Amino acid sequence: MNLQAVRSIYLFEMARTFRTILQSIISPVISTSLYFVVFGAAIGSRIDQVEGVSYGAFIVPGLIMLSVLMQSVSNASFGIYFPKFTGTIYELLSAPASFLEVTAGYVLAAATKSLMIGTIILATAFLFVDLTIQHPVWMVMFLVLTCISFSLFGFIIGIWAKNFEQLQLVPLLVITPLVFLGGSFYSISMLPPVWQTITMFNPVVYLVSGFRWAFFGVADVSLGLSLAAITGFTALCLVVIWAIFRTGWRLRD
Amino acid sequence: MAPIVSVKDLTKTYTGGVSALKSVSLDIEEGEILALLGPNGAGKTTLISTICGMTMPSSGRITVGGHDTVRDYRKARDLIGLVPQEIWLEPFEKVHATVAFSRGLFGKRRDDAHIERVLRQLSLWDKRDAKVIELSGGMKRRVLIAKALSHEPRVLFLDEPTAGVDVELRKEMWETVRELKSRGVTIILTTHYIEEAEAMADRIGVIAHGQILLVEDKTALMQRLGAKRMEIELQERVTEIPQGLAAYDLALGDEGRRLVYTYDTQAERTGIGRLMNDLQSAGLAVRDVHTTQSSLEDIFVDMVKEDAA
Numbered sequence: 001m002n003l004q005a006v007r008s009i010y011l012f013e014m015a016r017t018f019r020t021i022l023q024s025i026i027s028p029v030i031s032t033s034l035y036f037v038v039f040g041a042a043i044g045s046r047i048d049q050v051e052g053v054s055y056g057a058f059i060v061p062g063l064i065m066l067s068v069l070m071q072s073v074s075n076a077s078f079g080i081y082f083p084k085f086t087g088t089i090y091e092l093l094s095a096p097a098s099f100l101e102v103t104a105g106y107v108l109a110a111a112t113k114s115l116m117i118g119t120i121i122l123a124t125a126f127l128f129v130d131l132t133i134q135h136p137v138w139m140v141m142f143l144v145l146t147c148i149s150f151s152l153f154g155f156i157i158g159i160w161a162k163n164f165e166q167l168q169l170v171p172l173l174v175i176t177p178l179v180f181l182g183g184s185f186y187s188i189s190m191l192p193p194v195w196q197t198i199t200m201f202n203p204v205v206y207l208v209s210g211f212r213w214a215f216f217g218v219a220d221v222s223l224g225l226s227l228a229a230i231t232g233f234t235a236l237c238l239v240v241i242w243a244i245f246r247t248g249w250r251l252r253d
Numbered sequence: 254m255a256p257i258v259s260v261k262d263l264t265k266t267y268t269g270g271v272s273a274l275k276s277v278s279l280d281i282e283e284g285e286i287l288a289l290l291g292p293n294g295a296g297k298t299t300l301i302s303t304i305c306g307m308t309m310p311s312s313g314r315i316t317v318g319g320h321d322t323v324r325d326y327r328k329a330r331d332l333i334g335l336v337p338q339e340i341w342l343e344p345f346e347k348v349h350a351t352v353a354f355s356r357g358l359f360g361k362r363r364d365d366a367h368i369e370r371v372l373r374q375l376s377l378w379d380k381r382d383a384k385v386i387e388l389s390g391g392m393k394r395r396v397l398i399a400k401a402l403s404h405e406p407r408v409l410f411l412d413e414p415t416a417g418v419d420v421e422l423r424k425e426m427w428e429t430v431r432e433l434k435s436r437g438v439t440i441i442l443t444t445h446y447i448e449e450a451e452a453m454a455d456r457i458g459v460i461a462h463g464q465i466l467l468v469e470d471k472t473a474l475m476q477r478l479g480a481k482r483m484e485i486e487l488q489e490r491v492t493e494i495p496q497g498l499a500a501y502d503l504a505l506g507d508e509g510r511r512l513v514y515t516y517d518t519q520a521e522r523t524g525i526g527r528l529m530n531d532l533q534s535a536g537l538a539v540r541d542v543h544t545t546q547s548s549l550e551d552i553f554v555d556m557v558k559e560d561a562a
Contacts, residue, residue, distance in 0.1 A: 002327070008357025015350070087341030091400070094305040094335050095358045096327040253267050253308050 005097040009105025010112075013079055017113050024113065025120055028067045032121045035063055036128040039185060050187050051218045056129040061212040062184025063125070068118040068143065069150050069179055069204070073171045076110035076154030081167050084158070093252055099245030107155055111147035118143050131215070138223075139214035145230050146207055152237035159250050178204045188220040203229055255319060256280035257332075257408055257439050258304065263313035265299055265463075273299040275463040276313070281441060283407070286434055287468075288454035289443040290553060296463040297443035298338060301410050305335045317408060331359065334406030338413040338443075340393045344386035348377055351385065352399045359404035371402045375429065391422040398429070409433060411442040415449060427453055447553055451475075461557045476519065480547045483525065485512040488538035495535040501528055512537075518546075 017024060040056035047055040083089040092102050125131060133139050161167040182204030188196055199205055200221075210226025213219035219226070244251065258281040265274040273296045281287050289297050302308045304315050306326060314321065320328040343351065353368055372378045375395040380388060385396060394414070401409060411430070415423040430440055430453060444450055450457050451471070458468040467474070490509040501524065504513040512532075516523045532539060 002360040004360045004362070005358050008354055011357075012350075012354050019345075082343070086343050087337070087339055088343055090307055090335070090337050090341055091355060091358060093307045094330060094333065096330040096360055097358065098327075248309055252306075 002095075002097045002101050005095060005101045006105045006108075009102065010109045013106060013109030014112065017075075017109070025117065028071070028117050029120055029124055032063055032067065032124055033128070035059070036125070040128055050190075051216070053216050053218065054129065057131055057216075058187075058212075059185050060122070060125045060129065060131060061215050062179075062182075062208050064118050064121050064143070065146065065182075065204070065208050065211055066179045066184055067121055068114045068146055069175055069207075070171055071114040071117050072110060072147050072150035073154035073157060073175055075113050076107055076151040077158035077161065077167055077170070079106045079110055080155055080158035081161050081164075085164075089251070099242060102245075103152070103155060103241050107148065107151040110151040110154060111144070114147040114151065115144065118147070133215050134217045135214045139211070142207070142211045142214055142226075142230070145234065146211070149230055149234040149237060152234060152241065156237060156240055156244070159244055162250075178202055179208075183208050183220055203233055206230065254283065257283040257318060258441070259316045260300075260304065261314045263300070263303065263315060264311045265296075265303055265308065266311045273463050274303070277460075277463070277465050279458065279465055279468060281408075281439060283439050284434070284437055285455045286430065286440045286442070286453055287456050287458060288450035289441065289458045289460055290445065290447065290450050291443070291460035292445060292557060295460045297460055298412055299463075300460070301335070301412050301441070301443060305333055305410060306330055331404075332407045334401030334404065334409045336394075336397045336401045336409070336411045336414060338416060340390070340397065342385045342393060342396060344384070346385055347382055348372070348385065348388070348396055348399075349381040351396065352403050355400040356403040361404045367405070368403060371399050374432070375399050391418055391425075394418065394426075395429075402433075406438070408439045408441070411440065413443055413445075415444070415446065423449070459553060459556055461560050464560075466556055466560055474552070475546075480515055480551075481518050481523075481544050482547070483514045483516065483542060483544045485514065485532070485539055486510060486541040487512065488540045491537065495537070497531055497535045498528075501531075 036056065039059055044055035044059075049055065050058045083092060095102075157170045158167065161170075181199065182202045183199070184204075188199055188205065188209075191199060206221055206226045206229035209220040210223060210230070213223055213226070243249070258279075260277055260279040263274055263277045264272075266272045277296075277300060279300075289300070291297050299308065303310050304317065304322060306322060306329075310323070315329075316322065317329040318332045320326075320332075322329040346354075349368065349372070352372065353363065353365075356368065357363065369378065372381055375398055377392065377395055377399055380392060385393060388396065398411075398414075414430070415426050418426065427449070430442070434440055442449075442453065454471050456468060457471050457474055459466045484506075486507075487510055491505070492509055494503050494505060494512070498512075501514055504515075505511070506513055514525075514528060516525070529539075
């Protein structure tokens with residue numbers, strides 16, 4: 001096991017993050033604050049409560065998920081796409097490191113950055129709304145798992161992308177709608193029955209639901225189902241990445 | 254002694270169907286400098302990429318230090334340093350950081366003293382905190398070499414190390430390569446500058462159309478294939494080669510003021526003495542004579558042409 005390689009990639013990527021720390025952190029904080037102002041204060045004041053939780057507080061888990069998913073996918077996809085773009089990937093391919101080690105380095109770095117941002121958003125939320133977290137351990141676990149699984153997904157996107165456009169396209173066209181339609185800002189039970197059924201095919205529903213349960217003890221789907229969904233998604237991503245390295249798809253001819 | 258790199262019946266056909274290597278076999282001895290010489294598209298880079306793990310072999314077997322590059326890739330790649338042909342560097346990274354990163358990637362413990370040694374040797378120490386983007390082309394190339402040397406490889410692959418590099422820098426690069434050799438590093442370089450192969454290599458391999466045409470000791474190769482030309486300047490112009498000299502297959506040059514005789518230095522008789530006598534008999538007065546050895550370039554061009562024919 002070449003742990004030194006994992007460490008080197010991780011630290012190298014984290015150094016890149018810290019070089020651009022201001023834009024990495026300020027922009028999610030600002031956009032989250034705006035969400036709170038618009039949805040929490042302006043509109044939220046006209047909505048009483050959702051499932052016994054004030055609307056301002058209700059959207060906190062969804063907002064964190066929105067940023068964490070977007071950040072994970074874009075961090076990890078950029079992390080592996082950039083070496084492809086500059087050509088430095090030659091070094092990763094000729095190093096005595098396995099697919100697991102290379103992936104771990106990039107994905108853990110991307111997940112760390114998302115986790116940092118998620119935490120900052122949570123801290124910002126405390127400034128705007130009254131929050132008590134009922135199951136803090138589960139909350140952290142859901143957050144960490146989400147960061148890792150969507151960083152894995154981003155890593156796949158980064159390998160798949162042939163240009164910067166494709167790199168931007170997936171977060172924009174796939175992740176954003178899934179998150180917005182995944183119950184980030186509403187309870188699934190508020191939808192008409194047909195849409196409730198359709199929504200069940202959206203994997204983000206399970207994440208947001210489990211995450212919200214950790215905060216308030218209320219959920220759209222059962223905790224077990226949420227856990228199974230996120231574990232399954234992580235496993236699926238790992239299998240895809242394993243297959244990519246095995247066949248060398250878009251990496252080695 | 255077992256070769257440090259051994260390539261057996263290596264074939265590489267790309268997914269698109271392009272056959273880049275056709276049953277290539279090659280042994281590289283520890284401590285030597287081998288120059289792989291060939292025109293563009295000959296398969297030089299594919300050969301190197303396959304040994305280093307960037308492309309997968311279609312068939313055949315490669316070992317480095319006795320380790321199979323596919324089955325036992327960790328041990329094999331531990332021994333290899335690769336300097337790619339293109340300037341593949343992240344523009345915003347600092348020199349020291351990117352070189353230290355390479356060392357870590359190869360699983361080696363952090364060793365600042367070693368990195369300093371490498372950077373000093375390549376005259377990059379003063380630039381250690383500069384970003385790659387601020388460096389000149391020659392310096393970038395040296396950063397690539399520093400990255401490859403960061404993990405103390407026993408075999409160094411240099412893919413066209415002096416392509417697009419000015420004369421002075423090229424000489425510097427050669428000096429660096431010789432120094433590495435003196436410390437026991439085996440070096441494989443590809444080039445299409447014959448001058449480079451001639452100046453640096455212990456052995457020369459000629460590769461064209463995905464096949465190794467020959468691998469030979471440099472001096473032996475030059476001797477074996479070394480034809481010599483003798484140019485004979487005449488006192489007076491001739492319009493045609495006199496009948497008596499027909500057997501020598503002479504060429505006429507400089508509007509009849511020069512005769513060119515090509516002969517084989519390895520032959521038992523070069524025929525020079527006889528030619529001189531016959532010139533006199535034909536009534537031609539010789540003004541000056543000089544000979545030139547054919548360069549590796551001539552040999553190489555002939556060989557690739559023959560192969561294509």
